[in-house]
Amino acid sequence: MLHMKVLGHRGTVMRILAVILLSLLFMTPARAEPTKVMVGAYVNDIQAINLQTDSYRLDLYVWFRWNNPAIDPSKSYEFMNAFNPSEHVRTPSYDAPQKMPDGSLYMVVRQQGEFSAKFPLQQYPFDKQELLMAMEDTAYSTNELVYVPDDKAIKPVTLNNHIRLSGFVVEQPRLEVQGYSYPTNFGDISQPEAAVYSRAVMCIPPISKGGWALRSPRC
Numbered sequence: 001m002l003h004m005k006v007l008g009h010r011g012t013v014m015r016i017l018a019v020i021l022l023s024l025l026f027m028t029p030a031r032a033e034p035t036k037v038m039v040g041a042y043v044n045d046i047q048a049i050n051l052q053t054d055s056y057r058l059d060l061y062v063w064f065r066w067n068n069p070a071i072d073p074s075k076s077y078e079f080m081n082a083f084n085p086s087e088h089v090r091t092p093s094y095d096a097p098q099k100m101p102d103g104s105l106y107m108v109v110r111q112q113g114e115f116s117a118k119f120p121l122q123q124y125p126f127d128k129q130e131l132l133m134a135m136e137d138t139a140y141s142t143n144e145l146v147y148v149p150d151d152k153a154i155k156p157v158t159l160n161n162h163i164r165l166s167g168f169v170v171e172q173p174r175l176e177v178q179g180y181s182y183p184t185n186f187g188d189i190s191q192p193e194a195a196v197y198s199r200a201v202m203c204i205p206p207i208s209k210g211g212w213a214l215r216s217p218r219c
């Protein structure tokens with residue numbers, strides 16, 4: 001009788017172990033959290049606004065701060081509304097990412113070039129527009145990387161106080177982060193669905209001395 005109880009106990013244990021092993025085999029691995037990249041910008045100069053070509057020339061510094069040493073978002077970012085992208089000048093402030101006191105990595109890049117906004121001018125000269133710069137990471141979707149406005153900076157985005165633009169009074173900018181989805185996988189068959197990318201949008205509202213403003217409805 002005792003022998004039968006021992007065998008029955010062993011059988012129960014074996015069944016439990018079998019269920020555990022099967023659960024482990026079919027268990028979906030937990031998805032790793034995306035790397036959070038703190039971003040910010042300093043607009044050093046607004047050099048020109050061209051209403052005829054829907055473009056404007058800017059000189060700005062963009063910074064990144066992150067913790068994952070396997071990536072470098074300062075090398076994989078792209079401005080999605082660059083005008084004449086081949087003429088943009090990108091100058092890193094350091095040869096390699098700098099280590100911060102909290103252990104994070106930090107890089108600043110100076111970006112100089114023209115951007116496009118497609119100004120709606122139906123109500124000219126009382127039209128309202130804004131200058132914007134839309135930045136995305138070209139290598140990683142939101143499953144792997146997300147931008148976050150830098151809350152440790154004095155301001156996530158700010159302007160040079162000495163900017164003077166003839167005909168305009170320039171107001172302070174703002175920074176917003178949103179997910180942006182493309183209706184395509186760009187031919188990448190390893191991506192069964194269209195990916196979502198983290199997009200940082202920096203908006204500058206210049207207002208003219210006459211009281212009418214430049215404001216974009218997309219920002």
